[in-house]
Amino acid sequence: MDLHLLTSPPTEDERDAVDAVLGEPESGWEGGERRDIDGHVARRGHEARSRRTMLLPALHALQSRVGWISEGGLGYVCRRLEVPPAEAYGVASFYAMFSTEPRPRTIVHVCDDIACRVNGAEGVCAEFERNVGPPGDRWVRSPCLGLCERAPAALLQGFGDQPFDMPFAPLEGGNLAALTKGGGWTAYREIGVGSTPQLTGRTPTDGPWLLRRIGMYQDDRAGLVKATAETGGPLPSNDPTLDRYRAHGGYEALRRAVALGPEGVIREVKDAKLLGRGGAAFPTGVKWEAVAKQPVRPHLFVCNADESEPGTFKDRVMMENDPYAVIEALTIAGYATDSDQGYLYIRGEYPVAHERLRAAIDECRDRGFLGDDVMGKGFRFDVDLRRGAGAYICGEETALFNSIEGLRGEPRNKPPFPVERGLFGKPTGINNVETLLNVLEILSVGGPAYAEIGTPDSTGTRLFCLSGCVEKPGLYEVEMGTTLRELLTMAGGVRDGRALQAILLGGAAGSFVTEDDLDLRLTFEDARAAGVSLGSGVVMVFDDTVDLVDIVLRIAAFFRDESCGQCVPCRVGTVRQEEAIRRLAGERPRGSREQEVALLGEIAQVMRDASICGLGQTAASAVQSAIARLGVFDGAVPGGAT
Ligand SMILES: Cc1cc2nc3c(=O)[nH]c(=O)nc-3n(C[C@H](O)[C@H](O)[C@H](O)COP(=O)(O)O)c2cc1C
Ligand code: SF4
Numbered sequence: 001m002d003l004h005l006l007t008s009p010p011t012e013d014e015r016d017a018v019d020a021v022l023g024e025p026e027s028g029w030e031g032g033e034r035r036d037i038d039g040h041v042a043r044r045g046h047e048a049r050s051r052r053t054m055l056l057p058a059l060h061a062l063q064s065r066v067g068w069i070s071e072g073g074l075g076y077v078c079r080r081l082e083v084p085p086a087e088a089y090g091v092a093s094f095y096a097m098f099s100t101e102p103r104p105r106t107i108v109h110v111c112d113d114i115a116c117r118v119n120g121a122e123g124v125c126a127e128f129e130r131n132v133g134p135p136g137d138r139w140v141r142s143p144c145l146g147l148c149e150r151a152p153a154a155l156l157q158g159f160g161d162q163p164f165d166m167p168f169a170p171l172e173g174g175n176l177a178a179l180t181k182g183g184g185w186t187a188y189r190e191i192g193v194g195s196t197p198q199l200t201g202r203t204p205t206d207g208p209w210l211l212r213r214i215g216m217y218q219d220d221r222a223g224l225v226k227a228t229a230e231t232g233g234p235l236p237s238n239d240p241t242l243d244r245y246r247a248h249g250g251y252e253a254l255r256r257a258v259a260l261g262p263e264g265v266i267r268e269v270k271d272a273k274l275l276g277r278g279g280a281a282f283p284t285g286v287k288w289e290a291v292a293k294q295p296v297r298p299h300l301f302v303c304n305a306d307e308s309e310p311g312t313f314k315d316r317v318m319m320e321n322d323p324y325a326v327i328e329a330l331t332i333a334g335y336a337t338d339s340d341q342g343y344l345y346i347r348g349e350y351p352v353a354h355e356r357l358r359a360a361i362d363e364c365r366d367r368g369f370l371g372d373d374v375m376g377k378g379f380r381f382d383v384d385l386r387r388g389a390g391a392y393i394c395g396e397e398t399a400l401f402n403s404i405e406g407l408r409g410e411p412r413n414k415p416p417f418p419v420e421r422g423l424f425g426k427p428t429g430i431n432n433v434e435t436l437l438n439v440l441e442i443l444s445v446g447g448p449a450y451a452e453i454g455t456p457d458s459t460g461t462r463l464f465c466l467s468g469c470v471e472k473p474g475l476y477e478v479e480m481g482t483t484l485r486e487l488l489t490m491a492g493g494v495r496d497g498r499a500l501q502a503i504l505l506g507g508a509a510g511s512f513v514t515e516d517d518l519d520l521r522l523t524f525e526d527a528r529a530a531g532v533s534l535g536s537g538v539v540m541v542f543d544d545t546v547d548l549v550d551i552v553l554r555i556a557a558f559f560r561d562e563s564c565g566q567c568v569p570c571r572v573g574t575v576r577q578e579e580a581i582r583r584l585a586g587e588r589p590r591g592s593r594e595q596e597v598a599l600l601g602e603i604a605q606v607m608r609d610a611s612i613c614g615l616g617q618t619a620a621s622a623v624q625s626a627i628a629r630l631g632v633f634d635g636a637v638p639g640g641a642t
């Protein structure tokens with residue numbers, strides 16, 4: 001493609017959108033009005049280039065205002081930030097939520113990923129095909145939108161002066177008709193995100209920990225509505241507020257943290273034996289200590305809220321319903337590691353969580369809970385909220401750093417590890433949302449008491465995302481060591497009393513298990529011993545009517561789409577894996593079935609052993625477990641379709 005970025009002028013809308021994010025240009029060099037002085041002085045170079053981190057926000061601004069990123073718009077961003085046009089185009093074209101071709105002013109992303117597939121996604125897509133036309137610029141098929149407990153799901157985006165992002169879940173009945181044929185709809189937000197009956201938190205101790213504030217703000221609201229009805233005046237919103245958070249114990253943990261001092265906090269987290277909940281199960285206290293000890297300054301701390309693993313929605317539920325807790329926990333992490341700047345990187349498909357966090361961060365800053373002197377305790381910490389743009393790989397920590405820095409979201413080689421050289425080359429701590437939230441509980445009961453919950457090697461509770469063919473899909477919090485059978489029973493068992501065919505544990509990068517594995521204790525060590533992974537807490541249930549070959553094929557397509565393409569084993573392996581599965585599914589094996597299955601095994605081994613990052617290393621995990629445990633390509637899948 002020929003790029004003419006520096007010759008195409010931006011439209012007025014494009015210029016306004018970019019200036020709203022970057023501020024007015026200060027000289028003709030930046031694309032502003034050319035003044036006499038500009039002929040003599042060039043204020044460019046390092047200062048402009050240091051703003052490259054604003055590239056993604058500027059691209060978001062263009063996409064939202066005009067619905068696509070034109071050559072003129074992109075060229076203007078390049079001039080403002082001094083980014084080479086080819087590099088900026090490489091970034092813009094990396095993300096699924098950006099378009100470099102003109103598009104209509106609205107687009108619907110329809111999830112056809114695994115939890116939605118077993119809840120009618122293909123029917124939804126057929127309805128769109130019938131009434132709107134083939135997928136293209138008005139609607140597209142999308143990977144998991146993180147709304148799996150309410151499948152099937154979709155996300156409507158509107159671009160222009162008043163852009164909007166509106167999730168629909170479940171997408172059915174009137175809403176489906178409205179989106180495909182026109183008419184009025186009820187948006188997800190208006191349904192009341194915190195009032196979903198599936199949201200259940202149970203620990204064998206005394207009630208939920210992490211989930212305990214979920215729904216409380218809605219309970220408050222009932223009282224407020226009654227009081228307002230008596231006194232008159234506008235109805236209160238059901239959004240969490242800082243005062244309500246504090247009335248429910250908010251910011252007590254930060255007070256305790258300051259009383260303990262940074263080393264004391266790290267000691268409690270180490271005593272608690274907290275392991276990361278983002279997938280790799282790394283000891284959190286060890287990571288924090290490593291960052292705190294780095295001589296280089298500044299230190300930075302990142303909350304990883306990219307949550308794009310198919311079947312995962314726990315972080316979304318927490319961010320939508322308990323945003324101040326996420327901010328408080330991130331502030332404690334910053335305090336303990338001597339980091340004065342935090343980043344919260346949230347996936348682009350979570351508009352409600354994004355909006356609530358943005359409002360909560362602003363309120364915390366206005367009220368002195370973020371800023372130069374947090375709570376008057378003499379330390380600085382602030383949070384920069386960054387929005388992803390539809391790339392699963394940006395959940396990998398170093399890809400996430402690159403994304404914030406305005407580069408393509410491609411993972412870096414390790415070492416150096418982030419604790420030494422992470423974001424902007426500085427020592428960086430990074431944790432998943434759920435990991436951070438556990439720190440609030442650790443500081444409330446003390447590290448040793450926290451370690452009493454669960455098992456000696458997997459302490460505390462764990463959030464599990466139940467979806468698929470289950471009676472009560474939703475978010476469950478259970479003590480580590482609860483069995484898979486107990487968890488399934490809490491969720492009401494397989495939907496409609498049907499037979500269980502398989503459970504996908506840990507997400508698309510996880511493994512399938514069967515009825516025989518129901519007594520598996522949900523701990524890191526038991527999972528490891530059984531050759532599976534808890535991953536991001538996905539428990540997706542498939543009954544005996546589900547075509548598992550179709551599910552395996554969708555997983556393979558997911559990895560093919562999401563591979564960043566940087567290293568050959570993954571870039572080629574994910575494509576070859578999908579092709580082989582497609583041949584097997586269509587009963588057209590090259591050679592025999594056995595030869596194709598052996599080929600899949602070889603591809604899996606190469607990807608596992610030679611890929612740069614966890615995406616390639618786990619891209620064959622579910623496929624291989626479906627072959628080994630379910631005999632999915634044996635001709636007859638146990639108990640179900642072939
Ligand atoms: C392909 C890929 C995607 C990932 N996605 C996420 C994610 O969405 N959220 C997350 O917290 N960690 C994700 N991770 C793990 C992160 O790289 C990192 O280990 C994690 O954020 C560390 O936090 P923790 O110690 O609290 O688990 C991903 C890893 C890989 C390889
Ligand atoms: S393994 Fe895949 S996703 Fe990871 S760096 Fe290589 S190509 Fe990119």
Ligand code: FES
Binds near residue numbers: 111112116144147310
């Ligand atoms: S929202 Fe569709 S699979 Fe998660």
